[in-house]
Amino acid sequence: MAEPKANEHMEKIVSLCKRRGFVFQSSEIYGGINGFWDYGPLGAELKRNVKDFWWRSMTQKREDVVGLEATIIMHPKIWEASGHTSTFSDPMVDCLLTKKRFRSDQIDPQSGTVYFYSGAKDSTSEKVSSEAYSVLIGNGKHPDHARKIARQFYTTRGVANPELLGERTELIEGTVRYNPGNGSLFTEPRPFNLMFKTYVGPVESEDNVAYLRPETAQAIFVQFKNVLDVARQKLPFGICQIGKAFRNEINPRNFTFRSREFEQMELEFFIKPDETASKSSFPGEPGTEPSWGWEQWHKYWVEERVKWYESIGLSRDVLDFHWQQKSELAHYAKATVDILYKFPFGTQELEGIAARGDYDLTQHQKFSGKSMAVFDEETKERFIPHVIEPSAGVDRLILALICNAYTEEETTDEKGLKETRIVMKLHPRVAPVKVGIFPLLKNKPELVKKAQEVRDLLRAEMPVFYDDAGAIGRRYRRQDEAGTPFGVTIDFDTLGETPDLKDTVTLRDRDSMQQQRMAIGDLVPFLLSKIR
Ligand code: GAP
Numbered sequence: 162m163a164e165p166k167a168n169e170h171m172e173k174i175v176s177l178c179k180r181r182g183f184v185f186q187s188s189e190i191y192g193g194i195n196g197f198w199d200y201g202p203l204g205a206e207l208k209r210n211v212k213d214f215w216w217r218s219m220t221q222k223r224e225d226v227v228g229l230e231a232t233i234i235m236h237p238k239i240w241e242a243s244g245h246t247s248t249f250s251d252p253m254v255d256c257l258l259t260k261k262r263f264r265s266d267q268i269d270p271q272s273g274t275v276y277f278y279s280g281a282k283d284s285t286s287e288k289v290s291s292e293a294y295s296v297l298i299g300n301g302k303h304p305d306h307a308r309k310i311a312r313q314f315y316t317t318r319g320v321a322n323p324e325l326l327g328e329r330t331e332l333i334e335g336t337v338r339y340n341p342g343n344g345s346l347f348t349e350p351r352p353f354n355l356m357f358k359t360y361v362g363p364v365e366s367e368d369n370v371a372y373l374r375p376e377t378a379q380a381i382f383v384q385f386k387n388v389l390d391v392a393r394q395k396l397p398f399g400i401c402q403i404g405k406a407f408r409n410e411i412n413p414r415n416f417t418f419r420s421r422e423f424e425q426m427e428l429e430f431f432i433k434p435d436e437t438a439s440k441s442s443f444p445g446e447p448g449t450e451p452s453w454g455w456e457q458w459h460k461y462w463v464e465e466r467v468k469w470y471e472s473i474g475l476s477r478d479v480l481d482f483h484w485q486q487k488s489e490l491a492h493y494a495k496a497t498v499d500i501l502y503k504f505p506f507g508t509q510e511l512e513g514i515a516a517r518g519d520y521d522l523t524q525h526q527k528f529s530g531k532s533m534a535v536f537d538e539e540t541k542e543r544f545i546p547h548v549i550e551p552s553a554g555v556d557r558l559i560l561a562l563i564c565n566a567y568t569e570e571e572t573t574d575e576k577g578l579k580e581t582r583i584v585m586k587l588h589p590r591v592a593p594v595k596v597g598i599f600p601l602l603k604n605k606p607e608l609v610k611k612a613q614e615v616r617d618l619l620r621a622e623m624p625v626f627y628d629d630a631g632a633i634g635r636r637y638r639r640q641d642e643a644g645t646p647f648g649v650t651i652d653f654d655t656l657g658e659t660p661d662l663k664d665t666v667t668l669r670d671r672d673s674m675q676q677q678r679m680a681i682g683d684l685v686p687f688l689l690s691k692i693r
Pocket residue numbers: 375376377378408410417418419420421423425427510511512513550552553554555556557
């Protein structure tokens with residue numbers, strides 16, 4: 162259970178996201194739609210920066226990874242081959258009283274006294290319900306609470322004035338069969354497939370069923386041979402993709418953390434099977450040594466991904482790792498490491514790095530009848546490659562970056578009064594706006610003209626925000642909340658009032674609030690060195 166303090170912290174973050182235009186509830190004017198979120202002007206920029214930087218790091222800056230952009234709806238056989246049609250489900254229960262739906266594996270175990278009833282009869286009519294029902298209440302709680310809930314339940318079954326039948330009690334420990342909110346019995350858990358279904362073409366028949374992809378990975382596996390043919394790559398090499406994925410989550414929660422529509426950034430890195438790889442020398446430097454075994458490649462990718470998170474401001478002390486136990490592993494995985502972030506509501510998964518063996522390519526070979534084997538010139542052998550998969554959620558990462566950036570600081574304003582400064586300490590690489598541009602006064606045409614020149618100079622290279630409204634301190638605060646790492650102020654010295662300072666501006670650093678004087682001509686190289 163999250164601490165009240167954590168809730169309060171999340172509420173402030175959610176409120177800032179709406180107030181400043183990072184994240185809005187989808188379809189808000191119609192009351193919203195659970196599990197769907199939109200990104201406002203600042204959020205859209207932040208998300209784009211994160212995806213672009215991932216793409217640059219994962220493919221453009223590497224020799225051994227190429228990109229793919231596949232469709233969201235694909236042949237339904239793909240999901241049979243991958244196992245999603247039969248196994249991609251969560252256990253679902255309904256509260257028998259309120260009909261509210263829960264994931265049974267997310268219910269906290271409870272202890273107390275269970276009140277069992279064999280049925281109820283109506284005290285004013287002949288109506289009887291012989292449906293068994295039970296209610297759990299905490300030890301020491303008054304039994305009338307259980308009876309009240311049970312009467313409400315039988316009322317929903319058409320017994321208007323229920324007299325409860327066959328009451329008996331039992332002490333119980335660590336059960337997940339009752340709704341923690343009201344004590345009512347749940348239905349038996351049943352699997353609920355998380356894939357969104359649709360129909361392709363005008364006829365809504367079983368033959369035309371298709372699914373919105375629940376992960377981007379499968380498109381990479383089914384296009385593996387096409388990419389291999391055109392990309393002039395030899396194993397080991399990877400194919401990466403960024404795109405939407407859809408899961409009809411039973412309980413979307415924790416703001417954008419668990420959504421029904423989200424984006425993934427996935428890499429499928431194809432390697433030789435160990436028995437082939439071990440025929441030549443290993444290990445050595447990645448990329449230069451094609452013959453690493455899967456465990457080395459797995460560790461290599463975990464380390465690469467952690468370094469990547471560090472490079473956008475998530476240091477190792479806000480991350481954590483979970484090496485999945487055998488019993489937790491997905492059906493396709495030999496090993497999985499989850500990279501976790503310490504969210505205010507708990508330490509939770511950002512990215513999973515799975516060693517998927519040859520499961521997926523073998524399945525697609527079986528279901529499509531097309532060979533997925535490659536021929537290795539070095540060993541003169543044919544084999545189906547194995548896969549290491551770093552799979553990250555874009556939206557979860559955006560939430561982690563926002564939570565990590567949100568800072569409240571006590572400061573003093575220009576009049577010497579204490580105030581709380583809210584500042585989003587986003588890494589300059591991902592910050593939506595890179596620099597705020599402020600003419601000291603807006604009613605001095607020379608200042609405004611110069612400030613607009615500086616704006617145009619910088620705008621050619623990076624997103625900027627021009628603001629001439631209100632006191633300079635307030636303008637700084639507005640940009641602090643937006644996460645803008647730098648502020649440039651154009652003042653009378655810029656115009657030459659102090660001759661030595663002509664054509665210089667003050668450059669303010671968001672986090673330290675330190676200001677330095679810098680020549681306009683030095684701004685672009687300085688700022689580019691910070692944001693790239
Ligand atoms: N191809 C492997 C795969 O999809 P996953 O662990 O189910 O593995 C990978 O998902 C990542 O996608 C997660 O680590 C998480 O960041 C993100 N993700 C999964 N389900 C999500 C959801 N409902 N909402 C937001 N992000 C989600």
